[in-house]
Amino acid sequence: MQRQRESTLHPVDLAVVVTYVGLITYVGIRFSQRVKTAKDFFLAGRSLAWWVIGLSIIGTNVDTNGYIGASGNAYSIGIAQANFEWIGAIPAMIIAALIFIPLYWRAGVYSIAEYLGLRYNQAVRVVAASIVVVMSVFAMGVAMWALAITLQTFIGWPIWLGILVSGTVVGLYSVAGGLGAVAITDSIQVCIMFVCGLIIVAIGISDAGGTESFISKLTAENPTHLSAYLPADHETYPWHGVILGLGLVLSPAYWIGGQAILQRTLGAKTQWDASAGMMFAALAKTFVPVLIVFPGLLALVMMAEIEYPDMALPWVIKNVLPVGISGLMFVAIIAALQSSIDSSINSTALMITRDIRHVLVKNHNPDADLKIGRLLTLGLLLSAMSIAPYIGNLGGIFNFLQSLLSLFQGPMLALLLLGALSKRATGTGGIITLVSGVALAGILSWVVELNMLYVAFFTFCYAVPALWIISGFTQPHSEEHLKTLTYSPWRAR
Amino acid sequence: MELPVVWANYISIALFLALGVGVWSIPKSAVVPAEYEHQSWRDLRFWATGLILFQIALYAYFS
Numbered sequence: 316m317q318r319q320r321e322s323t324l325h326p327v328d329l330a331v332v333v334t335y336v337g338l339i340t341y342v343g344i345r346f347s348q349r350v351k352t353a354k355d356f357f358l359a360g361r362s363l364a365w366w367v368i369g370l371s372i373i374g375t376n377v378d379t380n381g382y383i384g385a386s387g388n389a390y391s392i393g394i395a396q397a398n399f400e401w402i403g404a405i406p407a408m409i410i411a412a413l414i415f416i417p418l419y420w421r422a423g424v425y426s427i428a429e430y431l432g433l434r435y436n437q438a439v440r441v442v443a444a445s446i447v448v449v450m451s452v453f454a455m456g457v458a459m460w461a462l463a464i465t466l467q468t469f470i471g472w473p474i475w476l477g478i479l480v481s482g483t484v485v486g487l488y489s490v491a492g493g494l495g496a497v498a499i500t501d502s503i504q505v506c507i508m509f510v511c512g513l514i515i516v517a518i519g520i521s522d523a524g525g526t527e528s529f530i531s532k533l534t535a536e537n538p539t540h541l542s543a544y545l546p547a548d549h550e551t552y553p554w555h556g557v558i559l560g561l562g563l564v565l566s567p568a569y570w571i572g573g574q575a576i577l578q579r580t581l582g583a584k585t586q587w588d589a590s591a592g593m594m595f596a597a598l599a600k601t602f603v604p605v606l607i608v609f610p611g612l613l614a615l616v617m618m619a620e621i622e623y624p625d626m627a628l629p630w631v632i633k634n635v636l637p638v639g640i641s642g643l644m645f646v647a648i649i650a651a652l653q654s655s656i657d658s659s660i661n662s663t664a665l666m667i668t669r670d671i672r673h674v675l676v677k678n679h680n681p682d683a684d685l686k687i688g689r690l691l692t693l694g695l696l697l698s699a700m701s702i703a704p705y706i707g708n709l710g711g712i713f714n715f716l717q718s719l720l721s722l723f724q725g726p727m728l729a730l731l732l733l734g735a736l737s738k739r740a741t742g743t744g745g746i747i748t749l750v751s752g753v754a755l756a757g758i759l760s761w762v763v764e765l766n767m768l769y770v771a772f773f774t775f776c777y778a779v780p781a782l783w784i785i786s787g788f789t790q791p792h793s794e795e796h797l798k799t800l801t802y803s804p805w806r807a808r
Numbered sequence: 809m810e811l812p813v814v815w816a817n818y819i820s821i822a823l824f825l826a827l828g829v830g831v832w833s834i835p836k837s838a839v840v841p842a843e844y845e846h847q848s849w850r851d852l853r854f855w856a857t858g859l860i861l862f863q864i865a866l867y868a869y870f871s
């Protein structure tokens with residue numbers, strides 16, 4: 316049943332990897348010829364079609380944790396891991412597609428922080444952008460580190476070489492081609508991921524003796540592995556925490572407020588393409604568990620001898636897939652990581668260039684945006700490459716920053732929802748709610764030591780009435796100013 | 809008293825149904841640009857409905 320192979324790549328697999336790297340670099344650099352202005356660089360000249368946007372969103376969304384970590388989680392908890400792709404994504408993506416993306420698109424903004432700046436004030440814009448920028452540098456370092464570890468595991472490259480090669484490849488097309496190159500390469504990468512996912516399903520089910528045999532083997536010793544939810548007393552993913560925290564707060568905050576995700580919709584050629592792109596991404600997202608959950612279940616069915624759950628996917632690649640396909644699967648993992656790094660770099664450069672520089676530097680020159688954006692992209696990439704080898708030692712700091720970011724999700728979602736759906740929310744109300752909501756989240760998280768899913772839910776529940784009440788006592792923007800910044804489909808346009 | 813886990817599936821299905829009602833409360837003019845008015849496949853409310861029905865089927869199956 317199992318085909319044991321050595322830990323290094325077969326020459327055929329290596330050829331597949333080299334071909335992939337060459338193709339991605341070529342496509343990315345070719346796209347750079349279209350970049351003439353900052354709008355071309357950051358928003359692909361507003362030229363992206365819906366299907367490119369959809370595939371690129373999924374490429375950005377599925378990252379290291381999504382691929383290797385989710386397979387490991389599925390090995391431990393089963394299909395419940397898919398909640399992150401289903402109730403933890405689809406409703407928020409539909410709402411983003413039908414309500415928020417049209418709003419951002421009509422406002423003509425480059426970023427969500429810019430929208431918040433227009434809707435509330437520039438203080439909210441700078442705070443929102445700064446949080447994401449700090450987190451992104453560390454997140455890129457982590458992704459680069461994970462990529463280097465993957466290369467070390469499969470090819471035997473030292474960490475420094477893996478970081479240097481992957482950083483150079485990502486840098487070549489990200490710095491030269493901007494969002495357009497990123498979106499096109501993301502699309503190719505996602506197609507590779509899905510082809511590999513379907514091959515794993517086909518081979519896995521065939522090796523297990525068919526679907527019924529697969530299911531009976533899986534549930535024989537793991538009866539809850541095909542249940543979508545885990546019991547209420549589960550330590551990490553209690554079902555009401557998943558619905559309330561993930562489904563109602565964290566997921567909407569990510570899908571309607573995540574700059575790296577939404578930037579490609581802002582680069583759509585029409586408003587319809589922007590919304591349809593997100594809807595297409597939701598369709599693809601429904602099937603993402605095939606890529607990231609199934610390998611974990613397959614490792615369990617095939618009784619993989621692994622030391623810890625995160626080894627489930629590497630085990631499947633080495634022991635289930637035939638030569639050539641395992642190289643393609645290895646490429647899919649690289650692709651998942653690269654597509655997250657490139658998107659993060661581009662969106663972070665955008666926010667520093669426009670949301671921070673334009674606000675804080677009074678005499679900025681907008682004509683220099685393209686040059687500054689490219690320099691920042693290079694600088695961010697080099698920063699991520701520099702800190703990547705030390706990420707193992709910085710784990711505590713990164714975890715701290717990650718929990719810090721999650722403190723903002725509840726209040727930030729309240730600002731986005733009330734800002735978009737109501738004319739009542741004011742700038743003063745926004746900044747007071749943001750600061751006090753984060754303080755409350757800090758207390759719930761570090762003093763009360765509440766599960767992060769509940770922290771997100773309770774701070775959201777605080778922020779909505781707080782923003783509503785405070786705004787009642789402060790000066791709102793004019794009706795004219797709010798006309799294009801609030802959602803009212805029943806109003807005649 | 810704790811609700812059985814299967815209630816999580818029922819709640820999820822109810823949330824998706826509520827979302828479906830919300831989707832169809834949005835007027836067509838806000839979803840489909842005037843130039844595409846006669847192309848039904850461009851009405852994103854149908855796309856959303858397909859997605860919602862698929863999700864309901866998933867949560868009904870994995871209960």
